Amino acid sequence: MAFTEFRPLDDKSLLEYIKATPSLSSKIGNKFDALTIKEVGDGNLNFVYIVVGSSGSFVIKQALPYVRCIGESWPMTKERAYFEALALKEHGQLCPDHVPEVYHFDRTMSLIGMRYLEPPHIILRKGLIAGIKYPLLAEHMSEFMAKTLFYTSLLYRTTTEHKRNVAEFCGNVELCRLTEQVVFSDPYKVSKFNHWTSPYLDRDAEAVREDNTLKLEVAGLKSMFCERAQALIHGDLHTGSVMDTPNSTQVIDPEFAFYRPMGFDIGAFVGNLILAFFAQDGHAHEGNDRKEYKEWIWRTIEETWTLFHKKFTALWHQHRDGSGEAYLPEIYNKPELQ
Amino acid sequence: MAFTEFRPLDDKSLLEYIKATPSLSSKIGNKFDALTIKEVGDGNLNFVYIVVGSSGSFVIKQALPYVRCIGESWPMTKERAYFEALALKEHGQLCPDHVPEVYHFDRTMSLIGMRYLEPPHIILRKGLIAGIKYPLLAEHMSEFMAKTLFYTSLLYRTTTEHKRNVAEFCGNVELCRLTEQVVFSDPYKVSKFNHWTSPYLDRDAEAVREDNTLKLEVAGLKSMFCERAQALIHGDLHTGSVMDTPNSTQVIDPEFAFYRPMGFDIGAFVGNLILAFFAQDGHAHEGNDRKEYKEWIWRTIEETWTLFHKKFTALWHQHRDGSGEAYLPEIYNKPELQ
Ligand SMILES: Nc1ncnc2c1ncn2[C@@H]1O[C@H](COP(=O)(O)OP(=O)(O)O)[C@@H](O)[C@H]1O
Ligand SMILES: Nc1ncnc2c1ncn2[C@@H]1O[C@H](COP(=O)(O)OP(=O)(O)O)[C@@H](O)[C@H]1O
Ligand SMILES: [Mg+2]
Ligand SMILES: [Mg+2]
Ligand SMILES: [Mg+2]
Ligand SMILES: [Mg+2]
Ligand SMILES: [Mg+2]
Numbered sequence: 001m002a003f004t005e006f007r008p009l010d011d012k013s014l015l016e017y018i019k020a021t022p023s024l025s026s027k028i029g030n031k032f033d034a035l036t037i038k039e040v041g042d043g044n045l046n047f048v049y050i051v052v053g054s055s056g057s058f059v060i061k062q063a064l065p066y067v068r069c070i071g072e073s074w075p076m077t078k079e080r081a082y083f084e085a086l087a088l089k090e091h092g093q094l095c096p097d098h099v100p101e102v103y104h105f106d107r108t109m110s111l112i113g114m115r116y117l118e119p120p121h122i123i124l125r126k127g128l129i130a131g132i133k134y135p136l137l138a139e140h141m142s143e144f145m146a147k148t149l150f151y152t153s154l155l156y157r158t159t160t161e162h163k164r165n166v167a168e169f170c171g172n173v174e175l176c177r178l179t180e181q182v183v184f185s186d187p188y189k190v191s192k193f194n195h196w197t198s199p200y201l202d203r204d205a206e207a208v209r210e211d212n213t214l215k216l217e218v219a220g221l222k223s224m225f226c227e228r229a230q231a232l233i234h235g236d237l238h239t240g241s242v243m244d245t246p247n248s249t250q251v252i253d254p255e256f257a258f259y260r261p262m263g264f265d266i267g268a269f270v271g272n273l274i275l276a277f278f279a280q281d282g283h284a285h286e287g288n289d290r291k292e293y294k295e296w297i298w299r300t301i302e303e304t305w306t307l308f309h310k311k312f313t314a315l316w317h318q319h320r321d322g323s324g325e326a327y328l329p330e331i332y333n334k335p336e337l338q
Numbered sequence: 339m340a341f342t343e344f345r346p347l348d349d350k351s352l353l354e355y356i357k358a359t360p361s362l363s364s365k366i367g368n369k370f371d372a373l374t375i376k377e378v379g380d381g382n383l384n385f386v387y388i389v390v391g392s393s394g395s396f397v398i399k400q401a402l403p404y405v406r407c408i409g410e411s412w413p414m415t416k417e418r419a420y421f422e423a424l425a426l427k428e429h430g431q432l433c434p435d436h437v438p439e440v441y442h443f444d445r446t447m448s449l450i451g452m453r454y455l456e457p458p459h460i461i462l463r464k465g466l467i468a469g470i471k472y473p474l475l476a477e478h479m480s481e482f483m484a485k486t487l488f489y490t491s492l493l494y495r496t497t498t499e500h501k502r503n504v505a506e507f508c509g510n511v512e513l514c515r516l517t518e519q520v521v522f523s524d525p526y527k528v529s530k531f532n533h534w535t536s537p538y539l540d541r542d543a544e545a546v547r548e549d550n551t552l553k554l555e556v557a558g559l560k561s562m563f564c565e566r567a568q569a570l571i572h573g574d575l576h577t578g579s580v581m582d583t584p585n586s587t588q589v590i591d592p593e594f595a596f597y598r599p600m601g602f603d604i605g606a607f608v609g610n611l612i613l614a615f616f617a618q619d620g621h622a623h624e625g626n627d628r629k630e631y632k633e634w635i636w637r638t639i640e641e642t643w644t645l646f647h648k649k650f651t652a653l654w655h656q657h658r659d660g661s662g663e664a665y666l667p668e669i670y671n672k673p674e675l676q
Contacts, residue, residue, distance in 0.1 A: 120437055147479055159518060159564055160511055167508035173501040180497060180663065212674055223664055226497050228566045315391045325518065330527045 003109055006078065011037045014049055017060075017111075018094065023104040024060075028053035028070035029133040034292050042123070043240075044069045044074065045255065051118055057118065058103055063110040063255070070193075076174060080255045081110035083172040087257030088114065088234060095147040098140055098249050117243045117250050123270060124242040124249075129283060131293050133246070133278035138303035141242070149262045155316055166229045166259045173255045175274035176226075179235065182224035188215050195321050228260035237265045240270040241323040273301045339448055344416065346402050349375045352387055355449075356399075361442040362398075362451050366391035382407045382577075383414065383593065388454055395454040396441055401593070402448075408531075414512060419448035419594045420663040421510040425595035426452065428570060436478055437588050455581045455588050462580040462587075466614040467621060471584070471644070475643035478587035479580070479607060481514050484649035487600045490570035493654055504567045504597045513594045514564075517573065522560040536580040565595050567597035575603045577610040604646065611639045 003017055014037055018024045031053050040048045045068050049060040063081040067074040085105040092099040104113030128135065133281065154162055186194055188209055196205050208214065234241070235256025243250045277297045280290040317338075321329050341355055352375055366373065369391050377387045384404050387398040399417040404583030405412040423443040429436040442451030465472065492500055524532055531676055534543050546552065567648045572579065581588045615635045620626040655676075659667050 018439075041456060154561065154564055159515055162564070163508040163511040167505045170501040170508075171504035173498055176501070177497055185666055185669060189666070216675070219665055221669065223492065223568075224566075225662070226492055226500070227568050228560075230565050326564070327368070328523055328527070328559055331523065331553060332557065334550075337554070338633075 002063075003106070006108055007109065009047070009049070009060070009062055009111070010047075011039070014051075014060060018051065021104060021106075024051075026163075027058050027103055027113075029055035029057045031055060031284045040223060041068075043253070045080070051158075052116065058113050059100075059116045061114070067147060076178070079108035079171065080175050081105075081112055081239070082107050083169065083175070083252070083257055084255035085112050086168070086230065087234070087254035088112070089135040090152070091144075091148050091254060094151050095144050098144045098251055100250055105172065112255045117248075119254070120245045121243040121248065121250065122245075123240055125239040125272075125276075127244055128239060128273075128297070131280075131283065131288065131290060132244075133296050134249070134300075135246060136243050137249060138243065138300045138307055141251075142304050142307035142311055144251050145251070145262075145265055145269070146315060147309055148232045149233070149265065150312055150315040152259075153230060153262070153324075155304075155324045156319055156322060157325070157326050158323055162259075165232065166175075169232070169258050172256075172258055175235070176258050176260075179256060179290070180222065180226065184225060185220060188218060224261050224262060228261050230261045231259065232257060233260045233262060233265045235260065235264070237268040239276065241315075266305075270301055270304060273297055273304070277301070323326070341444070344446055344448065347385070347387070347398070347400055347447075349377070349387075352389075352398060354566060355447075355498050356389065358452075359444075361443060362389075362396060365394045365451075367393035370394060379406075380616075380665055381591070383418070385416065390454065395456065397438075397454045399450045399452070400448055407643050414516070416511050417509065419443075419450055420445050421449050421507065421513070421595055421632060422591070424506070424570070424594035425570065425592035426450070428488050428490070429482075429572070429592060430593050432489050433482050434462070436482045436589055438590060455586075455590070457590065457608050458583045458654070459581045459584075459586065461578055462578040462582045463610075463614075466577060466611075466618075466635070469618075469626065469628060471583075471631070471634050472587070472638075473584060475489060475582065475587060476645055479589075480642050480645035482587070482589050483575075483600075483603055483607070483646050484653060487569045487571070487603065487655040488650055488657075489576055490597075491568060491600070492598055493662045494598065494657055494660060495663070496661055497663050500567070500597075503570065507570070507596050508648075509593075512598055513573070513609055514596050517594060518560065518564065521558060522568045525557060563602060566599050568599045569597065570595060571598045571603045573598065573602070575606040577607075577614065593617035608639055611635055611642070627647075 003020065006136070007013070008019060015032065015035070018028075019032065022075075028051065034054045037051050040050055040051045045063070047062045047064065047068065049062075050058060051058050059085075063078040063084075066072045067076045080104075085102060088099060089104050092101060100115040102112060102114050105111070124134070124137075131197055149154055151327060152165070169270045182193065185191075190209070191312055194200075194205070234251065234254045236253060239252070241253040243249060243252060277294055279293045280297070283292040320333055322329075345351070350648045353373070356366075357370065366389065372392045375607060376388045378388055383401070385400045385402065386404065387396060387400075389396050398423075399419070401416040401422075403413060403416045404410045405414045407662050420443075421442060426437060436607065437547050438455055440450060449602065457610070458637060462475075463471070488494055492505070500558075515546050520531065523529075528547070532543070534540075572589065572592045573596055574591060575589070579589060579591040581590060615632055617642040618635070622628045658671055
């Protein structure tokens with residue numbers, strides 16, 4: 001069974017695929033007897049298989065040419081897997097502590113093999129619902145954002161490297177368009193895919209659609225999102241793209257990666273923490289009013305920003321004589337300008 | 339004599355080239371007897387040959403792999419001719435009245451054949467020095483800028499087309515870098531290629547180098563120049579890139595074309611008119627104090643902006659229900675938002 005052209009995998013063909021792929025089979029010590037393969041499938045777009053053997057494990061993520069949670073009626077290029085693999089590798093180089101290692105990539109099959117983030121890793125969004133504290137979350141996420149955003153910006157890079165990368169990621173246009181639609185357009189008009197808690201929030205949803213000041217503000221942000229190639233952003237950095245234990249923070253799923261304003265990542269992550277903060281009241285019950293947990297979330301929001309600011313400016317200072325072309329040392333490295 | 343690989347032309351080999359190229363030889367009715375070939379060579383970067391026969395004419399522009407006015411010590415990709423040809427053709431489609439027609443392009447030879455802008459066309463900068471009035475200049479240049487900038491922006495285009503074009507023009511990185519250097523960096527530091535009227539302006543040049551407020555402002559503009567893909571700009575729209583008669587305005591030399599902030603073109607053109615305004619005192623003599631001419635320049639500056647604003651917003655209004663994705667009709671086409 002050869003895999004020379006694209007086809008969607010299932011448990012059976014995945015096993016064949018693994019056997020035919022040394023970079024994967026070696027990860028499980030080439031032992032196929034006690035292998036378990038389980039599709040996780042709680043993501044919105046793709047298929048994720050967890051593969052665990054007696055002496056190793058990995059995860060296989062495959063992109064099909066449509067949006068999983070909608071179905072074949074919403075086609076979406078499977079080339080997104082290529083950009084996800086590119087971004088995972090680049091993030092992994094820049095911040096190896098917080099990104100799962102990529103073991104294998106197959107462009108024809110739109111398939112990535114990567115480290116299995118084993119339990120107790122869970123999706124951060126689920127942890128926030130369960131009320132689990134992650135004392136290192138702000139530290140780790142500020143580290144991830146500071147490193148990935150700084151090192152891919154013109155504060156570190158030459159414009160030559162920058163344009164080469166921007167040109168490459170321009171191929172990820174369909175995923176950008178999805179964000180343009182669901183973040184910058186759909187909420188401000190009547191749209192098939194909008195949903196909210198109806199009828200309770202009907203008036204609020206309508207108020208957003210009717211708020212002209214907000215809509216003009218959003219148009220400015222959308223222009224920047226479409227036009228400004230500031231740094232390689234993750235592009236989908238909500239709490240569903242982070243897997244955590246109290247000691248470990250891992251950022252997954254950068255298939256929306258593109259050169260865009262840095263604020264989009266920082267805002268997505270912090271914005272999702274703010275949502276989690278307000279959602280706590282809904283999770284409160286007699287034994288736990290979630291008051292203390294809300295305080296922890298609030299502190300985490302503050303610390304994420306403070307630490308991000310500190311780490312980012314420290315990287316900038318550290319590389320102030322480097323090859324970044326936004327602020328040339330000869331012009332800007334003067335005590336009065338620091 | 340075949341031209342299967344790049345070589346710099348001279349009068350003799352150019353004649354062979356024309357004979358071997360139907361799209362050129364047909365322009366002069368395939369008559370090679372009374373042909374005159376003259377290199378103009380008042381540009382900074384490239385070689386321009388004017389070819390005039392008894393029944394037709396054209397211009398040949400060739401890029402050599404270095405900067406002409408400096409010499410081989412400043413290498414510069416000859417691929418710039420490819421981007422110049424791309425931009426000339428795109429500008430020509432969007433604004434045919436003000437762009438010379440492209441007859442021929444040869445990527446291997448980095449060579450463009452285009453309409454000869456015959457006398458009395460002269461370079462606008464020379465006209466401004468000679469004190470010639472161009473009553474239609476503001477009308478024509480505002481037309482050129484409004485059309486080329488509007489139709490290549492997200493006010494008219496989809497983000498899919500936009501990204502495809504941005505990716506293509508990312509190849510023109512070397513020319514962008516030249517602008518980054520000579521416009522956004524060199525003036526603010528001591529640099530080999532800076533020159534000014536010394537010693538008279540020594541203090542002024544130094545003041546620019548020491549002005550920290552200005553330099554921080556310029557850093558912001560440079561970031562936008564390097565990062566923001568707003569529209570396909572000409573990129574070198576000074577008065578040396580415009581050829582004029584009192585009835586005709588033709589924009590040449592877009593080899594610096596790239597997706598950048600629109601303001602860079604508008605500012606370059608208006609800024610050069612402002613320079614010309616202040617330079618008039620140096621051209622004044624007993625018979626002509628240039629006072630009236632200065633007033634004409636001033637009016638032209640005002641009109642260029644007023645007409646640009648008017649034409650640009652008219653295009654926007656005209657295409658408000660079109661496929662441009664910056665302001666979706668469903669969200670923004672409401673009377674209160676016009
Ligand atoms: N490396 C991994 N280790 C363990 N679980 C993973 C890994 N990658 C993904 N998952 C699981 O699969 C789910 C979907 O993955 P994700 O990359 O977010 O896909 P999608 O692009 O469809 O959103 C995640 O929510 C998580 O539960
Ligand atoms: N189409 C044309 N018709 C007539 N003269 C031209 C034409 N194109 C260029 N020239 C002449 O050649 C000179 C240099 O051309 P230009 O395109 O500005 O080259 P460069 O890129 O070297 O600045 C112009 O200043 C003008 O005098
Ligand atoms: Mg996901
Ligand atoms: Mg995803
Ligand atoms: Mg020129
Ligand atoms: Mg860009
Ligand atoms: Mg030029």
